[in-house]
Amino acid sequence: MSAINSVTQLRTDGNVGVISINFPPVNALSAAVRDGIHGAMQAALQEPAIEAIVLICEGSTFIAGADITEFGKPPAGASLGEVQRIVEESAKPVVAAIHGTALGGGLEVALVCHWRIAVPSARLGLPEVNIGLLPGAGGTQRLPRIVGVEKALEMMTSGSPVKAAEALEIGLIDELAPEGGLQAAAVALARRVVAEKRPLRKVREQNDKVLAARGQPALFEKFRSANARKFRGLAAPEKIIQCVEAAVNLPIDEGLQLERKLFLELMQGPQSAALRYYFFASRQAWQVPGLPKDTPILPVETVGILGAGTMGAGIAMNFLNAGIPVHIVETRQEALDRGLATIRKNYENTAKKGRLQPEDIEKRMALLTGSLELQQLADVDLVIEAVFENMEVKKDIFKRLDQTCKAGAILASNTSALDLNEIASATTRPESVIGLHFFSPANVMKLLEVVRGAHTSDSVIATSMQLAKRIGKVAVLVGVCPGFVGNRILAQRQREANALIMEGAMPWAVDRVLYQFGFPMGPFAMSDLAGLDLGWNKEKSSSSTLREVLCEMDRRGQKSGAGFYDYDEKRTAVPSQLVEQTIADFAKKKGYSTREVSDEEILERCIYPMINEGAKILEEGMALRASDIDVVWVNGYGWPIHRGGPMFHGDQVGLDKVLAKMQEFERQLGPQFKPAKLLEELAGSGRKFSDLKPAR
Numbered sequence: 001m002s003a004i005n006s007v008t009q010l011r012t013d014g015n016v017g018v019i020s021i022n023f024p025p026v027n028a029l030s031a032a033v034r035d036g037i038h039g040a041m042q043a044a045l046q047e048p049a050i051e052a053i054v055l056i057c058e059g060s061t062f063i064a065g066a067d068i069t070e071f072g073k074p075p076a077g078a079s080l081g082e083v084q085r086i087v088e089e090s091a092k093p094v095v096a097a098i099h100g101t102a103l104g105g106g107l108e109v110a111l112v113c114h115w116r117i118a119v120p121s122a123r124l125g126l127p128e129v130n131i132g133l134l135p136g137a138g139g140t141q142r143l144p145r146i147v148g149v150e151k152a153l154e155m156m157t158s159g160s161p162v163k164a165a166e167a168l169e170i171g172l173i174d175e176l177a178p179e180g181g182l183q184a185a186a187v188a189l190a191r192r193v194v195a196e197k198r199p200l201r202k203v204r205e206q207n208d209k210v211l212a213a214r215g216q217p218a219l220f221e222k223f224r225s226a227n228a229r230k231f232r233g234l235a236a237p238e239k240i241i242q243c244v245e246a247a248v249n250l251p252i253d254e255g256l257q258l259e260r261k262l263f264l265e266l267m268q269g270p271q272s273a274a275l276r277y278y279f280f281a282s283r284q285a286w287q288v289p290g291l292p293k294d295t296p297i298l299p300v301e302t303v304g305i306l307g308a309g310t311m312g313a314g315i316a317m318n319f320l321n322a323g324i325p326v327h328i329v330e331t332r333q334e335a336l337d338r339g340l341a342t343i344r345k346n347y348e349n350t351a352k353k354g355r356l357q358p359e360d361i362e363k364r365m366a367l368l369t370g371s372l373e374l375q376q377l378a379d380v381d382l383v384i385e386a387v388f389e390n391m392e393v394k395k396d397i398f399k400r401l402d403q404t405c406k407a408g409a410i411l412a413s414n415t416s417a418l419d420l421n422e423i424a425s426a427t428t429r430p431e432s433v434i435g436l437h438f439f440s441p442a443n444v445m446k447l448l449e450v451v452r453g454a455h456t457s458d459s460v461i462a463t464s465m466q467l468a469k470r471i472g473k474v475a476v477l478v479g480v481c482p483g484f485v486g487n488r489i490l491a492q493r494q495r496e497a498n499a500l501i502m503e504g505a506m507p508w509a510v511d512r513v514l515y516q517f518g519f520p521m522g523p524f525a526m527s528d529l530a531g532l533d534l535g536w537n538k539e540k541s542s543s544s545t546l547r548e549v550l551c552e553m554d555r556r557g558q559k560s561g562a563g564f565y566d567y568d569e570k571r572t573a574v575p576s577q578l579v580e581q582t583i584a585d586f587a588k589k590k591g592y593s594t595r596e597v598s599d600e601e602i603l604e605r606c607i608y609p610m611i612n613e614g615a616k617i618l619e620e621g622m623a624l625r626a627s628d629i630d631v632v633w634v635n636g637y638g639w640p641i642h643r644g645g646p647m648f649h650g651d652q653v654g655l656d657k658v659l660a661k662m663q664e665f666e667r668q669l670g671p672q673f674k675p676a677k678l679l680e681e682l683a684g685s686g687r688k689f690s691d692l693k694p695a696r
């Protein structure tokens, strides 16, 4: 056995040389790993006793890709191209032995090995698209040569990995190894290859599958149009398609050249920068500075939920899906029955779409019980209150929970607007009280704002974050303030959207600008979808807001066939002349004078106040980091992920520019645009949000 460098070893097992990589956490292809493989290959090639080579990794995974932290830094060590060349051109057969994940550059290294073997739990994929890139180490040319054009397009544009069993079926691996017996199986395969004198198999020479697609441009056009919606606004998928077209139509070396060129274009573009930023932002959000590493995690084996409405039912499903028993408490049998039936119906609908097995519905429903007695929650580990937003009601509930629940139980509120500290004050144990703000539909939306009260204990915070992970949420820790992080920022955009249509922009113009920016829909289309009559009372309606006026006209949104837009039978939104007139009349009545509003102004008026509010949130310590705000907005509010998030966007635009615009708007339109101190400070010193240290 010899150490090649700090992360690589070469051992011999009879006539097989085993190169093993050990570079936690994910064996990313950093300079040391590249140097290690290159050096080990040279050594193995020179050693006459070695007749075949196995490449394997230690730790939890095979190589999970290029080292993203190295991107943009000056090149060091052996290049990935050199590593691949020495492997592919090796006269001794090389077998890739895969466990965990072989992703991106990791799979691309496996694709230059002559054979691939994996354990059943392994997954293989080219997820570069998720960070705004394309596979840049030959993946776009080699994958279609193995799995065919259609499957390669699907894998590379979705970024989703395939499981080992499927990889075997589509030819991406040659053999399955028993779990725990990977190295022995890989060595045995290498030995068989040598004994049988099998000719070396190079993927680059396998042309049948790409030739089969030659002269069929319609195949690519079909793929483009079938995915147009999914790829909207994204640069990488189109470039991936172009590379696969090259794989089909050009010799491999020319295809590789094009791949290199397009890879570098993407790497230098703004989308990949945003998506790489987001990759780390989404992982950082889980880290809570100031929480000691040994903070005890409380057991959460049973959950109680108060309220079987839409929210309560949706929240319950998260736990049932994760195998955690739930008991729902309601005040009326009818409401309880309705809630339980809603949950079953949701599962049945998922099963109809083929995404859940009928037996799983029963398994999940078997974990669900309900009653009208709060006493039933005496022994649960966590209670989540999801009743309507009324402080007195919530305080009364928390007082009773305090009397009912066992010591140490976590008492959570799903409030989206009320002061958590006041709710906690109704108990004798505010250290056990936390906010768990789920977003509707709670069984679908990824985001969870974990709201830290003034007295919430470290244990309760750490347990809540861990629990969020267990139920598949993206959790962000926030502080107590009106609207927390997400809704507080949303209120800024909503205020400006409403003001803009009074000043002369039409709702469809505002929606179009935000849609083109990358949001799935604009605020007015969104209002129509949610219903304009949310919280509207016909008897008390006084025509004092535009929404009220529209509701009085029975334009209550999509469900009534009309709202800000008209809707046809296919629910296509069509701008409405009647609404245009109604807005003009309403604006006149309120004393607005209308004017031409540019698209640029719409965007800046909607987006810059959001960034400014984010700065205030940071100033007040209501979010730990700017990137946490971005994680909230990407996961809860449809902020286009390829634009990183509002705070990242502010950094990209330039905080001096954002500040100057806010100052201009403040002069022209009023104090609602007053710049945050933090924005002034950062812009004044040429710094960015991303330069800030996390708050504690």
Ligand code: 3H9
Binding pocket: 025, 026, 028, 061, 064, 065, 066, 067, 068, 069, 080, 101, 103, 104, 105, 106, 108, 127, 128, 131, 133, 134, 135, 136, 137, 139, 280, 283, 284
């Ligand atoms: C590429 O390969 C380009 C090539 O085509 C061409 C090149 C020329 N680099 O996710 P986790 C860190 S592009 C650096 O929490 P999990 C991560 O930040 C790359 N660091 O664990 C975290 O650090 P920390 C294509 C990386 O078990 C820690 O590892 N590959 C990388 O839930 C644990 O990560 C990808 O895009 C990396 N490549 O999931 C794969 N990957 O502990 C990206 C992870 O300090 N990675 N880290 O917060 C993943 O999808 C997941 O990390 C993985 C593990 C599934 C591997």
